[in-house]
Every structure is written in structure tokens, then in C-alpha cells.
Amino acid sequence: MDEKDFALYPYISGASAHVKSLGISLDRLVTxxxxxxxxxxxxxxxMQAIEGELFKPSLSVxxxxxxxxxLLSYPFSRILVSCIDDSFLIRRYCLAEAVASYKLLKTTGFDFLEAFASDFSVYPDRSDSGFKLHFTSYxxxxxxxxxxEWKLVNRKLHRGNVNVSKEEFSRLLQELIKERVEHNLPMPVNEELVQSxxxxxxxxxxxxxxxxxxFGDSEFESVETDLFPPCITQxxxxxxxGVNLAHSMRFAMTAFLLTIGMTVDDIMNLFTASPDFDIEKARYQIEHIAGSSGTHYKPPSCSTMQTYGNCYAPDDMCKKISHPLNYYSRKVWFRKRDAQKATGNAGPGKTSEE
Known part of the structure; x- marks a missing residue:
């Protein structure tokens, strides 16, 4: 990989070594x-990460x-995130860096993807449709x-390998990128550095x-489809x-899924069964809702869903909330609480003495 690749993927090992070789001290970078x-x-x-999408520049050698x-903006961005030391920001920043990389990776060639994956100790073999991954790597x-669709039981396993397309492989790499970017965040920063x-x-x-x-301060770490409100599940x-959704419901579902962390491509895959599916039109509409025009659209409230006839089979939880995101947020909170109780730890927002 060359310096251009280091700048576009600044968390890879070669990029870190290259930055060190430049001899630029922390004090010089900051002041x-x-x-x-x-x-x-x-x-x-x-800032872009908070808004929902980090844009990588076009670079040539x-x-x-x-x-x-x-290249140098990356370590400084990590310093800024560490100075603020907010869990919502950390998760959002790491996700944005990973998604931005995924969008680049899926446009690269097979050789580059193989070299890139090796930095994460992943060594795929080529297949007719993309790559073969040993099931342990998968x-x-x-x-x-x-x-x-990502569960191993739903993938074809042949001689211990799972076949994935080039785009799927890039999407899987996104998860490893997010994990690496998140490593060591927040970094230790002293008061002098914060002031600078x-x-x-x-x-x-x-x-x-x-x-x-x-949206509240509970950014969602992962998408848990079994916790969706009834309207979104339906x-x-x-x-x-293969049922065509009303425009208002399509908008509501898309805005909801984008807000909780699904990517444009993940949502595109949901719409492929629609009778009127048009890949270019669908991508444009989803990216527009995601904020490509500069406006980030929020999913509608329960009252708006009811007005447009999109409220479906409300359950007991629905009676206690006023927004589909509140439903999902509460369900996630309860799941975490129950998991922590099962392991003997304090629940969310509680101390072990309570």
C-alpha cells in the first residue's frame, strides 16, 4: 500500500508506522x-461523524x-473525541469511520481487498462469486x-468455508475496522491538551x-431486529x-433504520423484493433521507404514524411511548439490564449496591 492508501485508511498498521516516521510530535500536531x-x-x-456520514476525499499519489x-487529521480527530470523552460520540465516530471505509473498499479490486484484510489477520481465498472465508474467520x-442473513446457519457452508460476495466481504471488514478504530478510545488526555x-x-x-x-443520548451499538416496534416489523x-409500501411508510421505515445504525446498502437489500424496485432510484431516495442533501430526516412520531395509517398492532410498550425510536431504545435498555442481571452486574444506570 502507498501513502494515499495510508491517508484513506489511517488505522492500518502501515499508516501508523508511516506517521511515526514523519517525526511530527503531538505538541506540533496540536499547536x-x-x-x-x-x-x-x-x-x-x-462533525461529519456526528451528522451521520464521514466523507473521504478523492486522492491521487x-x-x-x-x-x-x-493522514494527520485522523490522530487529531481521535484526540478531539478523547477530549470530549462521550460514549455516544465515541460510538458514532467509530461507526462513521468504518462506514466511510466500507464505501471505499467495495469499489476496490480483489487484490487490494486481500492485502487490506491481511492487516486484520484475515486471509480469504478467491471464489467464482467473490471470496471464500473459513467459517472461524466469518x-x-x-x-x-x-x-x-449474516447468521452462519443461513449461509452455505462448503468444506468449512463460507462464500461471500466482494461487497459482503467489504461489509464484514467494516466490523473489524470499527473495532480497531474504537480500540484505546478515549485516549488519556491531560488538562493542558484539552485546553490546547x-x-x-x-x-x-x-x-x-x-x-x-x-434522539436522546443512547446511540445504538448494533441493530437488533427482534426489538423493533410493531409498525417497523410489519x-x-x-x-x-414483495408488498409495495405507501410512500409515508417507506419513508418512516427508512428513516428509522438509518437512525439506529443500518447502512444505505443494508436498507437497499430490504427493498430488492419490492415489485417496483429500481436500484438507482432506491439508492437516491435512501441517501437523500440519510442526509446527502444536507438535511438529515428524522423518523416520524407515533402520532404522525397514526395520522397516515401506519400504526400497526400496537402492543403494551406502544402505550408508554410517543415515538418508534423510544420503543426501540427502551427494548434495548431492558435487554441490557436483563443481561447484566444474569451475569450478576448492576443494570444500566444503577450501581452494584442498589
Missing amino acids: SRAMESARIRGKERV SDEQKILLE IRMASSLKAI CEPYLADIRELLEERKST AIANTQA
């Missing part, structure tokens, strides 16, 4: 006027200054994916609070059965 562009880009990375800027990569970074932190804190006030079932 030098020459590093201002890298710091601004580092702040931008974090000859873009030495842009490559250096992008389990490691897919363990955090909750959608049923303060000019870049104010806007991040403001946007972070705005985002948390909109919409997905209809979609997979």
Missing part, C-alpha cells in the same frame, strides 16, 4: 500553525499535501451483525448536544414479501 489545516480536517471528521493533511467478522484543543471543541460539543437532544415483513 503548530503549519498543522492548522490538518486540525481543521480532524474537527470536520468528528501526486497529491502530497492533501495526503499528509488527511464468525469473527460477522459476530456483531444482527440481521438474519478547546478552539476546535466548542462547535463539536454544540452539534453533539443538538444531536443528542433530538413494514419490513411486507417489503420482504
